[in-house]
Each structure stands twice: as C-alpha cells, then as structure tokens.
Amino acid sequence: xxxxxxxxxxxYRLLTRxxxxxxxxxxxxxxxxxxxxxxIKITDWDKWEDPFRLTMxxxxxxxxxxxxxxxxxxxxxxxxxxHLNVSDARYVNALKVFLTAVSPAEFxxxxxxxxxxxxxxxxxxxxxxxxxxxxxxxxxxxxxxxMSHYNKxxxxxxxxxxxxxxxxYMSVVKSFFDDCRSSGPFEYIxxxxxxxEYVLTNLLFVPFMSGAAYNxxxxxVTFGFSAQSDEARHMTxxxxxxxxxxxxxxxxVPIVQEWIDKWLWxxxxxxxxxxxxxxxxxxxxxxxxxEAWELxxxxxxxxxxxxxxxxxxxxxxxTETIKxxxxxxxxxxxxxxxxxxxAAAVHTxxxxxxxxxxxSEKYPDTFDQYYRPRLExxxxxxxxxxxxxxxxxxxxCQTCQIPMFFTxxxxxxxxxxxxxxxxxxxxxxxxxSNECKHIFDREPEKYVHAWLPVHQIFQGNCGGGxxxxxxEYYRMGLGEMNLDYKGSPDxxxxxxxxxxx
Amino acid sequence: MARVQIAFQDNDESRYIVSAxxxxxxxxxxxxxPALIRIENEGSLQINKATVEAHMGREWDxxxxxxxxxxxxxxxxxxxDYFKLAWGGQ
Amino acid sequence: xxxEIKTSNIKPIRNTYGHIARRFGDKPAxxxxxxxxxxxxxxxxxxxxxxxxxxDLNDPRRTAIHMEDWYALKDPRQFYYGTxxxxxxxxxxxxxxxxxxxxxxxxxxxxxxxxxxxxxxxxLPLRHVEQTANLNNMHCSASTNYCxxxxxxxxxxxxxxxxxxxxxxxxxxxxxxxxxxxxxxxxEFWMTDSAWQGVRALCEKTLTVKDWYETFLxxxxxxxxxxxxxxxxxxxxxLSANGGQDLLILLDFxxxxxxxxxxxxxxxxxxxxxxxxxxxxxxxSWISAWRISAQQALEPLASAMLGxxxxxxxxxxLETRLxxxxxxx
Numbered sequence: 073x074x075x076x077x078x079x080x081x082x083x084y085r086l087l088t089r090x091x092x093x094x095x096x097x098x099x100x101x102x103x104x105x106x107x108x109x110x111x112i113k114i115t116d117w118d119k120w121e122d123p124f125r126l127t128m129x130x131x132x133x134x135x136x137x138x139x140x141x142x143x144x145x146x147x148x149x150x151x152x153x154x155h156l157n158v159s160d161a162r163y164v165n166a167l168k169v170f171l172t173a174v175s176p177a178e179f180x181x182x183x184x185x186x187x188x189x190x191x192x193x194x195x196x197x198x199x200x201x202x203x204x205x206x207x208x209x210x211x212x213x214x215x216x217x218x219m220s221h222y223n224k225x226x227x228x229x230x231x232x233x234x235x236x237x238x239x240x241y242m243s244v245v246k247s248f249f250d251d252c253r254s255s256g257p258f259e260y261i262x263x264x265x266x267x268x269e270y271v272l273t274n275l276l277f278v279p280f281m282s283g284a285a286y287n288x289x290x291x292x293v294t295f296g297f298s299a300q301s302d303e304a305r306h307m308t309x310x311x312x313x314x315x316x317x318x319x320x321x322x323x324x325v326p327i328v329q330e331w332i333d334k335w336l337w338x339x340x341x342x343x344x345x346x347x348x349x350x351x352x353x354x355x356x357x358x359x360x361x362x363e364a365w366e367l368x369x370x371x372x373x374x375x376x377x378x379x380x381x382x383x384x385x386x387x388x389x390x391t392e393t394i395k396x397x398x399x400x401x402x403x404x405x406x407x408x409x410x411x412x413x414x415a416a417a418v419h420t421x422x423x424x425x426x427x428x429x430x431x432s433e434k435y436p437d438t439f440d441q442y443y444r445p446r447l448e449x450x451x452x453x454x455x456x457x458x459x460x461x462x463x464x465x466x467x468x469c470q471t472c473q474i475p476m477f478f479t480x481x482x483x484x485x486x487x488x489x490x491x492x493x494x495x496x497x498x499x500x501x502x503x504x505s506n507e508c509k510h511i512f513d514r515e516p517e518k519y520v521h522a523w524l525p526v527h528q529i530f531q532g533n534c535g536g537g538x539x540x541x542x543x544e545y546y547r548m549g550l551g552e553m554n555l556d557y558k559g560s561p562d563x564x565x566x567x568x569x570x571x572x573x
Numbered sequence: 574m575a576r577v578q579i580a581f582q583d584n585d586e587s588r589y590i591v592s593a594x595x596x597x598x599x600x601x602x603x604x605x606x607p608a609l610i611r612i613e614n615e616g617s618l619q620i621n622k623a624t625v626e627a628h629m630g631r632e633w634d635x636x637x638x639x640x641x642x643x644x645x646x647x648x649x650x651x652x653x654d655y656f657k658l659a660w661g662g663q
Numbered sequence: 664x665x666x667e668i669k670t671s672n673i674k675p676i677r678n679t680y681g682h683i684a685r686r687f688g689d690k691p692a693x694x695x696x697x698x699x700x701x702x703x704x705x706x707x708x709x710x711x712x713x714x715x716x717x718x719d720l721n722d723p724r725r726t727a728i729h730m731e732d733w734y735a736l737k738d739p740r741q742f743y744y745g746t747x748x749x750x751x752x753x754x755x756x757x758x759x760x761x762x763x764x765x766x767x768x769x770x771x772x773x774x775x776x777x778x779x780x781x782x783x784x785x786x787l788p789l790r791h792v793e794q795t796a797n798l799n800n801m802h803c804s805a806s807t808n809y810c811x812x813x814x815x816x817x818x819x820x821x822x823x824x825x826x827x828x829x830x831x832x833x834x835x836x837x838x839x840x841x842x843x844x845x846x847x848x849x850x851e852f853w854m855t856d857s858a859w860q861g862v863r864a865l866c867e868k869t870l871t872v873k874d875w876y877e878t879f880l881x882x883x884x885x886x887x888x889x890x891x892x893x894x895x896x897x898x899x900x901x902l903s904a905n906g907g908q909d910l911l912i913l914l915d916f917x918x919x920x921x922x923x924x925x926x927x928x929x930x931x932x933x934x935x936x937x938x939x940x941x942x943x944x945x946x947x948s949w950i951s952a953w954r955i956s957a958q959q960a961l962e963p964l965a966s967a968m969l970g971x972x973x974x975x976x977x978x979x980x981l982e983t984r985l986x987x988x989x990x991x992x
Contacts, residue, residue, distance in 0.1 A: 131822075143745060237704055521710055
C-alpha cells in the first residue's frame with residue numbers, strides 16, 4: 073500500500089490534537105470548567121501552532137540522554153570534592169539563595185502547569201503544558217541533587233522547603249507563584265511562560281549559571297546548561313501562547329496587555345535578588361546587573377515588543393522606571409540583606425577594596441555618590457568590632473513583598489524611599505511603587521490575603537516576639553546559617569580545607 | 574532589523590551543527606563564550622539536516638537539537654529536514 | 664586518584680537535608696528520597712485560588728481520603744524524574760526498533776483483512792481512552808501538589824498514557840502507510856460505533872469527577888484492570904491465534920509498561936485502605952460504583968470484540984487483583 077505520507081506537522085497533529093473529541097454524553101464544561109471565567113475568548117483551538125513537535129517517545133529519549141550526562145557530572149563532582157574548586161566559600165551563598173528561594177518555585181511551576189495541562193480545552197496547549205510540568209519537576213529534582221553535595225559541606229541548604237514557606241525574602245518568590253497559580257489558566261501561562269520564561273528568563277538563569285561558571289562551580293554550570301534546553305521549549309511556549317491569545321479575538325488584547333504589564337512588573341521585582349547576587353555575592357564577577365539588564369532586556373526585549381506591535385500590544389510604561397532603577401537596586405538590595413543578615417540564611421559582608429572599585433567602574437553614575445560611602449562606613453564599624461544588624465523589621469510591600477527600599481529614581485531623587493498606599497475595607501496597605509499599588513488596586517480582595525512574613529512575625533504567628541523564637545520557627549538556628557561570612561562556620565571550614573590560616 | 578539567535582553547549586556534537594549553520598548561513602556571526610557557542614543572524618537562520626549530516630558523517634535527527642540547545646530567540650519553524658528561526662513572518 | 668588536600672579535614676558536616684534526616688535518620692539518603700520527601704509547600708499560602716476559593720493552593724482536602732502521612736503512599740519503583748525518563752527511554756528504544764522492523768519487513772501487508780479491520784475498530788480507538796487516562800492522571804497530579812511522592816508518580820503515569828496514545832496512533836500509521844486513514848476510521852468508530860459509546864460515555868464521565876482519589880481508582884484500578892485484561896491478555900491471544908502475532912510487537916511497549924504501573928497503583932491503594940476503616944469504606948464504595956459503570960460501559964465492546972464471556976473473564980482478573988490488595992469480597 074503506497075498511501076501518501078504525512079508531513080511532520082500533520083503527523084504530530086494526529087498524535088496529539090486528534091486524540092481529543094467532541095463530547096456527547098457529558099457537558100464538556102463539566103470536564104473543562106475554567107476556560108471562560110477570565111473573559112478570554114477562544115474561537116478556534118485548531119489555530120494553535122505547536123512550536124516543538126515533541127512526542128513522548130522523543131521526550132523520553134532526549135531527556136534520558138541529558139539526565140545520563142548530568143548525573144555523571146554530579147557523581148564526579150561528589151567523588152572529587154568538587155566543592156573545593158569554587159573560587160571562594162562566599163560564592164556558595166549565591167547557591168543558598170537559589171535552592172531556598174528559587175528551587176521550590178520550580179515545583180510550584182510544575183504544579184501550575186499540571187493544572188493548566190489538565191484544563192485547557194485545546195490538546196496542543198495541554199500537551200505543551202504537561203511537558204513543561206514534568207520539565208519543571210526535572211528542574212526541581214536536579215537542583216535538589218546538585219545542591220545535595222553542597223548541603224553536606226555548607227550551612228544554609230538543609231531546610232529549604234521549610235524555609236521557603238516562612239522566611240521573609242523567600243516569600244517574594246513564593247508569592248509570585250502563588251499569585252499566578254491562583255489565577256485562571258490563561259493568566260497563569262502568560263505570567264509564567266511569557267513574562268517569566270520568555271521575557272525575563274535570561275535575567276534569572278544566565279546570571280546564576282554564568283556566576284557558577286566564573287566561580288568554579290561545575291555542578292551548577294552543568295545543571296544550568298542541561299536545564300537550558302528545556303527552557304528553549306518553555307520560551308517558545310511563552311511566545312506561542314501570547315500570539316495565539318492575541319490572534320484568537322480582539323477582546324483578548326486589553327486583557328493580555330494588563331497581564332503583560334502586571335507580570336513583567338512582578339517578575340522584574342523578583343530579579344532584585346538576582347541583581348544583588350551578581351554584584352555582591354560572586355567573588356569572580358562576570359557582568360554587572362546593569363550590563364545584564366541592558367543586554368538581555370533593553371536589547372532583546374525591544375525586538376520582541378516590536379514583533380508584538382502588530383497585535384496592538386505595547387511595551388509596558390514602567391520600562392523607564394526599570395531603566396532608572398538599574399543603577400541602584402543591586403546596592404539597595406544588598407544593603408537590606410547586610411542589615412538583616414542576622415535573620416537571613418546566607419552570609420553577608422562588605423565588599424573588598426577591589427570589589428568596591430569594580431562597582432565604581434560598573435556604576436559610574438551612582439556607586440561612588442550613594443553607595444560606596446555607606447559600605448565603607450559599615451566596613452569601619454566592622455573593623456571596630458561593631459558590625460551592625462538592624463534591630464527592627466523592614467516594612468514589606470503588600471504586593472511584591474520586598475522590603476521597601478526602592479527609591480524615587482524617576483524624579484532624580486535616589487535617596488528618597490518610594491511610599492505608596494491604598495485603603496481597602498478600612499485597612500491601609502503599603503507599596504513600593506505605583507506598579508505594585510496598581511496590581512493591588514485591580515484585585516484588592518486577592519492581595520489582602522497575602523501572608524507577609526514581617527506582619528506575621530508581629531502578629532505572633534512565627535514562634536514569638538524575639539529573634540531566637542523566629543529563627544527557631546524558620547529552622548534557621550543561630551550562628552550557623554546567618555550572620556556575617558567573616559567568623560562563620562562556613563569560613564572556618566573553608567580555611568581548614570584550603571589549609572589557610 | 575531584528576536578530577535571531579541560537580546557542581549550543583560547546584561540545585563535540587554541537588561543533589558539527591555549528592559548522593553546518595555557518596555553511597548555510599554565511600552572514601551569521603558566531604560567538605565563542607565559556608562552554609557556549611552562540612550564533613546570531615539578521616532576520617532568520619536555518620539549520621538543514623542534510624548539511625549537518627554531511628559535516629557529521631552520520632545520520633542526524635533534527636529533534637536531537639534538544640540535547641545540546643541552550644537558548645534561542647525568534648519564531649520557530651520545524652520540520653523533518655530543517656529547523657528555522659525567524660522574526661516577523663519571514 | 665589522590666587529592667592534594669588534607670583529607671582528614673574533608674568530612675561532611677551533615678549527611679542529608681534536615682527534613683530527610685528527620686524522617687529517615689541522620690545518614691546518607693538516596694536520590695529518590697532527597698528528590699521526593701517532605702519538599703512540597705504545605706502552609707502559609709498567599710492567595711486563594713480564584714478557581715477554587717474553598718481550598719488552598721496545595722490542599723489535602725481535595726479528597727475525602729485521609730492519610731496521617733501522605734508520603735506513606737510512596738512509589739515502590741522509586742521513580743524520580745531521572746530514573747523515570749531513563750527507564751522509559753530504554754523501553755522506547757525497543758519500541759522504536761519494533762516499529763522499524765514492522766515497517767522494513769512490510770508486516771502490515773501480511774495481515775488479513777479480518778485482523779486489520781478488527782484492529783482499526785477495536786484497537787486504534789484505544790488512543791482516545793489513553794488520552795482520557797492522561798487527563799485523569801494529570802488531574803491527580805495537579806491535586807496532589809502537597810505530596811511530591813504522589814504528584815510525581817501520577818504525573819509519570821499521565822505522560823506514560825500520552826505515550827501509549829501516541830504509540831496506538833503510530834500503530835494506525837504503520838497499518839495505513841502513514842496516510843492517517845485508519846486513525847480517521849478509528850475516530851469514526853469512537854464517535855458512532857455502538858460498541859464504543861458506553862466506553863466513550865464512561866471516559867467523559869471520569870473527566871468530570873472532582874475528588875482526585877476517586878478519579879485515581881476509577882481510572883487506574885477499575886477501568887484499567889478490565890481494559891488490560893481484555894486487550895493485553897484476551898485480545899493478545901486472539902491476535903496470536905488469528906495471524907495477527909506480528910502486531911504484538913507494536914503493542915509491546917503498552918503491555919510491558921503495565922507491570923510496573925500496576926505495582927505502583929496496587930501499592931498506593933493497598934496502603935490507603937489499610938490506613939483506616941474510613942478510607943477502606945470510601946475506597947470500596949468508589950470501586951463498587953465504578954465497577955457497575957464499567958460493566959455497563961464495556962459490555963458492548965467486550966462482546967463485539969471477543970464474545971460473551973470476555974467481560975466476565977476480565978472481571979475475574981479485577982477480582983483477583985482486588986483480592987491481592989486486600990479489597991476482595
């Protein structure tokens with residue numbers, strides 16, 4: 073029988089799309105109840121374009137190849153005490169941030185995509201979401217395994233899931249994923265696939281992975297490259313979902329624009345921690361936050377939004393603010409971590425003289441004016457044995473949950489903290505920016521429920537009123553994970569291993 | 574015009590793919606970075622199975638790109654015989 | 664290999680993560696343990712799901728089943744992502760070889776019209792049943808996000824079932840020389856053939872179930888036990904006896920996979936029922952109800968496909984399985 077052979081596109085359609093059918097015996101809305109409540113209109117799921125036509129057999133094959141290679145490295149790393157090859161033990165604190173703040177979010181993402189992968193009406197989108205769900209599980213577990221070795225030799229990794237649900241800076245990331253997971257299926261995927269995985273991913277991934285490469289961390293570099301090929305599929309899903317929604321119905325455009333605005337902002341705010349990591353937590357630096365932002369957003373993002381113009385989508389208004397903030401946020405964020413280092417599961421400290429000079433060079437307009445003096449003053453106190461920790465607790469933004477350190481850069485007043493507020497049901501809520509306030513004002517009933525770590529401490533829900541009790545609630549202990557790098561158990565061990573005084 | 578971009582892990586297999594890309598997309602720019610090979614081109618970039626196979630000396634599945642791919646920018650068009658990136662309806 | 668380091672100082676300061684040590688003791692842990700246990704978010708969620716405001720984002724109350732420790736329902740196969748994909752990749756390689764061989768030797772041409780038509784009518788529409796199983800298990804995975812052991816195992820099952828659906832589709836393509844005509848025919852049977860309407864109705868019904876544990880039982884235990892016996896034992900035998908044995912290599916992936924999948928399902932259900940009388944009653948009542956539905960649904964298919972005794976035989980297999988799990992009677 074010599075029947076005509078199908079092309080790749082049609083074959084894939086038969087292996088995915090065509091598995092679906094029109095319901096006769098049950099109301100399809102009973103099986104797929106969440107498609108309409110967001111106001112998104114899908115007229116024809118058939119218009120969905122599958123970017124990567126990956127069938128399960130190919131998935132298993134190629135992913136297994138990647139796993140074999142990856143775990144061979146993990147084994148070699150462990151067998152050869154690979155942790156001894158990092159530039160300095162200070163570097164490992166960047167990994168602690170990753171495992172405690174980011175990794176659990178991978179699992180949250182896996183959960184979100186499982187839900188979306190069950191509930192979209194279109195089989196093509198479902199399959200893509202399901203593959204991402206299992207990919208994110210991969211990332212969670214390969215990260216846990218990569219860090220497993222570090223956990224055996226450094227403090228700060230051992231309570232990552234417990235802390236992710238409780239600790240102040242980790243709630244920034246947790247609340248992002250709680251936010252999109254509690255939204256409907258289309259907002260979810262715009263938030264994660266488009267805003268995070270497409271627009272912003274290079275600003276999370278490249279810094280951590282390049283940071284790892286520059287600091288001798290073979291395990292993390294290998295993980296990073298191995299995961300990146302999954303990310304390529306995730307990115308294309310992000311681009312596809314945006315175009316699909318915008319092409320399906322013109323009524324979708326304003327809804328999608330609002331989501332783009334909201335989620336790029338929330339995603340950008342999370343990156344404050346990455347900015348800080350790049351500029352302050354890498355003994356061997358490869359790029360400043362400012363440079364990364366210019367390369368990965370200002371350059372690359374421009375091309376993307378040009379492409380989306382034809383749908384009526386525009387670049388969010390706050391891109392000016394982000395541009396203005398790029399000279400400031402890493403320094404401001406580090407200041408907060410340094411000051412609250414007694415309640416953080418990473419070691420902080422003041423930069424070395426060389427590092428200060430590097431920062432001056434990378435931030436010629438701001439560092440020497442606003443930030444060097446404060447760091448030098450802190451170093452002086454340290455030298456006198458008076459390394460300071462702020463006794464109070466920071467005010468958190470109700471929306472992004474970051475301590476409110478952001479300043480009025482838009483009006484050229486970088487030493488003036490931005491305070492915004494809204495009143496809802498006779499209660500006052502505080503925000504770090506117009507954007508965070510706007511997000512709240514759109515859906516106040518949703519955001520009032522946020523479990524703000526600082527509020528919760530004050531309400532007595534975190535073990536008690538003293539630092540000791542809170543640290544016990546966090547399972548952070550005292551004098552191991554926290555405080556300055558200088559004098560830490562990590563430092564002592566590192567010196568012993570390296571045979572230095 | 575907007576640039577498309579694709580990056581691979583710098584390993585033995587990828588280097589064959591890259592040399593095939595070079596041949597089929599002579600105007601593209603190749604950047605060698607730590608552990609990474611990044612290729613950029615104006616407008617579009619195409620990887621052809623036949624060219625890769627000629628360089629590699631064996632059969633090559635376009636989908637196996639997944640094993641070495643690090644990142645990419647641009648709209649994807651994928652088939653049995655080629656893998657293409659392009660911006661804005663090219 | 665010698666390291667130029669004072670080895671006496673390179674001792675680990677801990678054996679594993681805190682939550683793992685609390686559960687298993689202060690000793691090195693397996694990769695399955697570190698990947699799986701006690702690492703799902705449980706408390707302090709920030710927002711209520713707009714699509715389900717009565718529950719938290721991760722919420723054990725999405726089922727009426729109660730477990731003191733949900734991680735007791737661990738996977739006896741100890742599949743985490745890495746071991747799962749590597750296991751399936753090995754099976755995939757064999758399957759790929761089988762499909763190649765079938766095509767290269769033009770084995771489709773050797774099948775009788777009778778076998779071919781039986782295949783198109785009764786075998787290929789299974790791709791839609793597998794699609795249903797994929798969605799049902801995704802529902803379980805999404806709902807068990809508070810327990811990684813379950814979230815991952817059900818996710819793997821879901822992806823396996825998608826794989827099955829795609830392999831069944833490829834069986835069709837192997838038979839029709841990649842034109843897709845057999846799949847179109849099979850879909851027509853799925854939609855209109857009286858033999859299939861009960862099954863299709865049952866599939867649609869399972870997709871409306873809210874309690875994920877009920878979905879789990881209906882799909883992975885009741886429905887699958889019956890289908891597995893009808894297809895991978897009885898239909899398998901019919902094909903062997905009627906000149907269709909070449910086809911069996913194309914079904915090898917789907918039938919081999921059953922062994923470990925059933926082992927997992929049985930373990931989960933057994934432990935759930937053993938936990939409490941409340942659980943056992945609930946599990947049994949769900950099984951009872953879905954057995955009746957499955958009986959009605961499968962009757963036309965089983966008789967048309969294999970004759971009057973077929974479904975009763977399949978039910979014997981289900982009984983045996985339930986007996987082994989401690990739910991007999």
